[in-house]
Amino acid sequence: LERTLSMIKPDAVSKQLTGTILQRFESAKFTIVAAKMMQLTKEQAEGFYAEHEGREFYEPLVEFMTSGPTMLLVLQGENIIPAYRELIGKTDPTQAAPGTIRADFAESTRYNAVHGSDSPESAAREIAYFFVDDEIC
Numbered sequence: 001l002e003r004t005l006s007m008i009k010p011d012a013v014s015k016q017l018t019g020t021i022l023q024r025f026e027s028a029k030f031t032i033v034a035a036k037m038m039q040l041t042k043e044q045a046e047g048f049y050a051e052h053e054g055r056e057f058y059e060p061l062v063e064f065m066t067s068g069p070t071m072l073l074v075l076q077g078e079n080i081i082p083a084y085r086e087l088i089g090k091t092d093p094t095q096a097a098p099g100t101i102r103a104d105f106a107e108s109t110r111y112n113a114v115h116g117s118d119s120p121e122s123a124a125r126e127i128a129y130f131f132v133d134d135e136i137c
């Protein structure tokens with residue numbers, strides 16, 4: 001079984017969509033193996049998105065991601081990395097397939113409700129970035 005790091009971003013948390021989004025994860029048969037609320041510090045957000053440093057959207061992204069609480073999750077399931085990305089839809093919600101989380105709840109490419117790891121290597125890095133082993137069931 002594979003694991004992915006999921007985030008319910010500050011836009012979705014502030015709109016009280018956390019429960020609705022968790023329901024979609026569970027309906028997809030993903031198992032929640034870790035969860036916590038955290039308001040990211042500037043340092044945490046910058047480090048998490050370090051690969052995007054220097055891009056025009058990087059600073060506003062860090063600002064957005066530190067603007068309120070985020071729900072951090074580790075989800076587990078078969079082939080969950082691609083399955084999860086399919087469930088959330090494309091980064092730009094206007095390109096996201098109907099019925100995906102971003103098509104339904106994202107308001108723009110920046111304020112796009114959720115994050116998911118894009119490969120087993122980034123999942124391992126991202127999970128370790130936010131969780132220690134004994135926080136994961």
Ligand code: ATP
Pocket residue numbers: 057061090091109110111112114115116117118
């Ligand atoms: P995530 O990593 O959050 O799942 P992703 O893999 O779909 O998203 P990335 O290309 O890694 O997208 O970008 C990380 C995040 O940066 C996006 O989810 C979005 O919030 C923001 N972002 C990316 N591109 C843009 C852009 N062109 N304009 C504004 N924000 C952007």
